[in-house]
Amino acid sequence: MNTPSTGAPLLRVQAVTVRFGGIVALDAVSFSVEAGQICGLIGPNGAGKSTVFNCLSRIYDCGAGSIEFDGRRISTLPRHRMAGEGIGRTFQNLALFGSMSVRENLLVGCHGRQPAGFVGALLRLPGERRTEREAQARADELLRFLALEDCAERIVADLPFGTQKRVELGRALCGRPRLLLLDEPACGLNHEELEGLAALIREIRDRLGVTVLLVEHHMGLVMAISDQVVVLNFGRKIAEGPPAAVRQHPEVIQAYLGGAHADAA
Numbered sequence: 001m002n003t004p005s006t007g008a009p010l011l012r013v014q015a016v017t018v019r020f021g022g023i024v025a026l027d028a029v030s031f032s033v034e035a036g037q038i039c040g041l042i043g044p045n046g047a048g049k050s051t052v053f054n055c056l057s058r059i060y061d062c063g064a065g066s067i068e069f070d071g072r073r074i075s076t077l078p079r080h081r082m083a084g085e086g087i088g089r090t091f092q093n094l095a096l097f098g099s100m101s102v103r104e105n106l107l108v109g110c111h112g113r114q115p116a117g118f119v120g121a122l123l124r125l126p127g128e129r130r131t132e133r134e135a136q137a138r139a140d141e142l143l144r145f146l147a148l149e150d151c152a153e154r155i156v157a158d159l160p161f162g163t164q165k166r167v168e169l170g171r172a173l174c175g176r177p178r179l180l181l182l183d184e185p186a187c188g189l190n191h192e193e194l195e196g197l198a199a200l201i202r203e204i205r206d207r208l209g210v211t212v213l214l215v216e217h218h219m220g221l222v223m224a225i226s227d228q229v230v231v232l233n234f235g236r237k238i239a240e241g242p243p244a245a246v247r248q249h250p251e252v253i254q255a256y257l258g259g260a261h262a263d264a265a
Ligand SMILES: Nc1ncnc2c1ncn2[C@@H]1O[C@H](COP(=O)(O)OP(=O)(O)OP(=O)(O)O)[C@@H](O)[C@H]1O
Pocket: 020, 023, 024, 025, 043, 044, 045, 046, 047, 048, 049, 050, 051, 052
C-alpha cells in the first residue's frame, strides 16, 4: 500500500495561474487533496479542468503559483520525471498501443519506472532480468485486479471500448502511482460499465492505496464516489467541499444552470 511520507496534503495546488494569450485558463486556483481521498474536479466546458491536469503532468507550465506533491515542489520538474515522482494519469482519448496486446500495454507502463536503462536491456544484464520479472509480476497482479486475465494476450484494438478503458487504467497503475489523475473515465461507457467503474475507482483507492483526482462530467459518478469536490468556472475555483454541500452551492447551481450539465444542481 502506498502511503505519504509527511502529514501534509499529498497534493497542494497553490494560487496557480495559467494564461493563453488573453485567456485566463486558471486564475489563482488553490486546492489540496489529502492522501487516501477521491477528489472530484468539475466545472462546465472550458472551466479549466484539463489545464489543471496538464499543469500536474507538466505539459503546461504554471505562469504563477506552485504545485507541491508530498511536500515537494513539482511545478518546475522536467515532464519526464513526473511518472517517477508517483503521479500517473489516464487520457480522455486513451493513450494505448492499439496493435499490442493488453499485457504488452501494461508492461510499457511498468517499464516507465524501471532503472536498468537501454544498455542494461540490450545486454540482458542480471539487474535488467530481475526488473523484467518484477514487471511481469506487476502486470499479472493488475490483470487480475482489473479482471483482464481472459483477454491478456488479445490485441487492444480488437477489444470493446469499456475494456480498453480498463487497460488504460492498468497502464497507469503499472507505474505504482501514489496519485492517479483520471480524465473523464466514464466517457463512452454504458450504464453497467459505469457501475463497475465506480466500484473500481473505490478499489483503486482502498486496495491499492492510490489517491485519485477525477475530472468527470458525469455528475452521478462524481457525487457518488468523491470525498471532496472542487468546482471551477471560467478558470476560478467557485466551490469546494463534500459532494452534498457542493451540489447545493448557489454559484455551482448558477454555473451549471442553462448549460448542458444542469443535472449537477
Ligand atoms: N493550449 C491552449 N491554447 C489556448 N487556449 C487554451 C489551451 N488549453 C486550454 N485553453 C483555454 O483555456 C480554457 C480552459 O480550458 P480547459 O480545456 O482547461 O477547460 P476544461 O474545463 O477542461 O473544458 P472541457 O470540459 O471542455 O474539457 C478554455 O477557454 C480553453 O479554450
